[in-house]
Amino acid sequence: MGLLIIAASVAGGTLLSSQSSINGALSRKAGTYETTFFTFITGALMLALLVLFFGSGDVMKILEAPAWQLSAVWFGVGYLFLTVLAVPQIGVIATNISTIIGQLGAGILIDHFGWFGGLRIPLDGERIAAFILLLAALWLIYKADKKQIKKA
Amino acid sequence: MKIWIYFIALMAGISLSIEGAVYGELGKTIGKLESSFYNFAAGSIILGLIVLFFGKGKLSATTEAPRWQMSGGLLGIIYLTILIFAIPVVGVGAAMISVIVGQLLMSLLIESRGWLGSRAAPVPKEKIFAVVLMTISLFLIY
Numbered sequence: 001m002g003l004l005i006i007a008a009s010v011a012g013g014t015l016l017s018s019q020s021s022i023n024g025a026l027s028r029k030a031g032t033y034e035t036t037f038f039t040f041i042t043g044a045l046m047l048a049l050l051v052l053f054f055g056s057g058d059v060m061k062i063l064e065a066p067a068w069q070l071s072a073v074w075f076g077v078g079y080l081f082l083t084v085l086a087v088p089q090i091g092v093i094a095t096n097i098s099t100i101i102g103q104l105g106a107g108i109l110i111d112h113f114g115w116f117g118g119l120r121i122p123l124d125g126e127r128i129a130a131f132i133l134l135l136a137a138l139w140l141i142y143k144a145d146k147k148q149i150k151k152a
Numbered sequence: 153m154k155i156w157i158y159f160i161a162l163m164a165g166i167s168l169s170i171e172g173a174v175y176g177e178l179g180k181t182i183g184k185l186e187s188s189f190y191n192f193a194a195g196s197i198i199l200g201l202i203v204l205f206f207g208k209g210k211l212s213a214t215t216e217a218p219r220w221q222m223s224g225g226l227l228g229i230i231y232l233t234i235l236i237f238a239i240p241v242v243g244v245g246a247a248m249i250s251v252i253v254g255q256l257l258m259s260l261l262i263e264s265r266g267w268l269g270s271r272a273a274p275v276p277k278e279k280i281f282a283v284v285l286m287t288i289s290l291f292l293i294y
Contacts, residue, residue: 005238006250006294012234013254019227021259021268026221031209035224037199038214042225044192050185050229057183062190069178073194075171082164089157098158100252102165107172107245108293116173119243127245130289134249137285141256144278 036080093145097138104134169244175232176239188233192225220268246294253286 019039027035051059062070079099086095108127114120121127178187203211214222231251238247260279266272 002242002294005241006246006290008234009238009242009247009250010254010257012231012238013251013256014258015227015231015254016251017255017258017262018268019224019231021262021270022221022227023224025269026214026217026224027209029209029217030211030213031207033199033203033207034209034211034214037196037203037207037211038222039224039228040192040195040199042222043229044189044196046226047185047189047192047229051189055183055185055189057179057186059182059186059189061182062186065178065181069174069181070190070194072171072174072178073191073198075167075174076191076195077198079164079167079171082160082167086157086161086164090154090161094158095161095164098161099165099168102162103168103248104165104245104252105162106166106169107243107248110169110173111243111245116170117177118173118240121243121245126292130249130292133285133289133292137282137289140278140282140285144276144282147276148273 032084093142093149097142100138101135104131169248172235172239172247173244175236176244179236180240184233184236187236188229191232192229242294246290249286249290249293253283253290256283256286 023035023039026038030038083095083099086098090098108123108131110116111119111121112123175187175191178190182190235247235251238250242250256279260275260283262268262270263273264275
């Protein structure tokens with residue numbers, strides 16, 4: 001079950017990367033906020049149909065869900081704004097790499113403390129080693145991207 | 153010093169992990185597809201207002217663009233729904249690394265083939281090595 005979920009998440013990442021290329025192309029004509037709005041509204045329309053036909057939960061419970069759980073949408077929008085702020089100052093590459101470090105660091109801490117009521121996975125030697133390997137990988141990407149920019 | 157800008161980018165990444173963790177919980181409360189729907193519906197309202205007040209682009213250009221450029225929403229909902237299923241099972245850390253490995257693999261493929269409107273360029277060997285390191289760390293975390 002776990003491995004299948006991991007494989008699905010890797011596939012999810014490939015979709016996200018395609019989305020960012022596609023939205024990049026669209027935003028050159030339509031604008032950044034307009035493209036993001038378009039992504040959200042078409043996504044909402046498709047999900048409305050999916051929830052109608054395949055939803056097993058209760059969409060009306062949105063009104064009863066605790067506000068902290070509903071606040072997740074602000075973190076998604078917050079991510080967008082912080083990125084829009086950072087990219088013109090330090091560039092896409094440095095922004096992406098800093099974002100990934102924040103994402104993984106926070107992910108590991110959330111798991112360790114079981115924040116927000118989710119799974120609790122303690123930070124052990126293997127996880128620390130994994131984080132160090134990731135930093136090394138990001139450093140390699142940073143180096144390669146810098147080289148590519150110099151050539152271009 | 154631009155150090156605080158790096159802090160802003162770091163905060164952007166932290167926001168993504170918090171978003172995932174909290175949606176994992178909302179999924180248990182109202183249902184997984186329903187949580188995904190909530191995100192896109194509430195996000196549409198927020199971004200609709202932003203476009204209304206701060207938009208400098210041309211919203212109508214989205215409907216005149218080639219069809220393939222309209223698929224961002226579809227990809228986005230599949231991605232988020234997978235994440236909402238994954239996080240309660242494998243945790244935030246493993247889910248996020250998996251996503252990043254997938255992103256990196258796909259971006260290398262897109263760059264090397266020149267797909268989706270990008271220019272084809274050879275993949276530097278550092279990046280291949282980086283994918284290998286990341287995959288090892290994914291196994292360590294999982």
